[in-house]
Ligand code: MN
């Protein structure tokens with residue numbers, strides 16, 4: 001088979017990068033030629049993990065073509081994938097998200113489980129194929145589980161994620177809590193980002209109930225108040241997105257990863273959806289959402305059912 005490009009979603013997070021690297025490694029061990037790629041900038045959290053385990057970042061690409069064979073990890077929705085994905089040959093998908101808008105003209109390998117992290121599924125693929133996970137790759141996969149589950153505190157976290165993380169920590173030779181807190185903290189340093197960058201760091205465009213064009217962005221912090229001091233600039237950046245992308249709803253989640261709460265800033269003609277979904281009144285476009293940390297489990301489906 002020709003060279004396979006392995007990549008995750010746009011605005012890559014630690015799971016997307018770790019999954020790309022781990023899957024490319026596994027494919028290579030299985031006799032294929034596979035290289036990890038990325039569709040955007042590396043976050044500070046991911047940079048911390050890559051540096052800690054001394055692994056280089058995948059090369060940046062922006063689009064694929066009909067000549068490319070690809071493995072999609074940590075996503076399946078075309079809107080979150082590389083430009084030109086409709087023309088490429090999708091060989092395999094490994095993912096833990098809802099399946100939405102994904103179709104192929106040919107049969108495809110599709111590995112999906114409703115677990116907290118793509119790397120939890122990849123761990124199983126290593127075992128199924130009797131391929132040993134090297135310590136540095138194991139460390140990166142562990143980083144992905146810590147990141148996606150917020151150190152096992154997210155409601156998306158399953159017993160499988162916990163069990164796999166413990167095994168990976170042994171292989172990588174790190175203490176989960178010590179390493180995990182240091183990594184998460186490295187990822188919450190937002191000072192160097194402009195308001196425009198904050199709203200695009202981890203921004204996902206979704207269409208809710210086929211009618212409401214929405215963007216839901218999330219930043220993790222150890223101090224919500226610190227981020228809220230920049231509220232006006234953040235709102236200006238969100239308004240720019242609403243105008244340029246034609247959004248009906250723009251949601252910016254500021255998630256306190258230590259205490260597991262979020263402050264939300266909401267703009268757009270359908271801001272009422274958020275008020276209805278969480279029974280809150282937005283004051284100056286903002287509200288506090290206790291216990292809300294997971295965009296995938298506690299935001300997108302909840303907003304969808306309140307359109
Ligand atoms: Mn992801």
Ligand code: MN
Pocket residue numbers: 015016074096116117118148
């Ligand atoms: Mn993920």
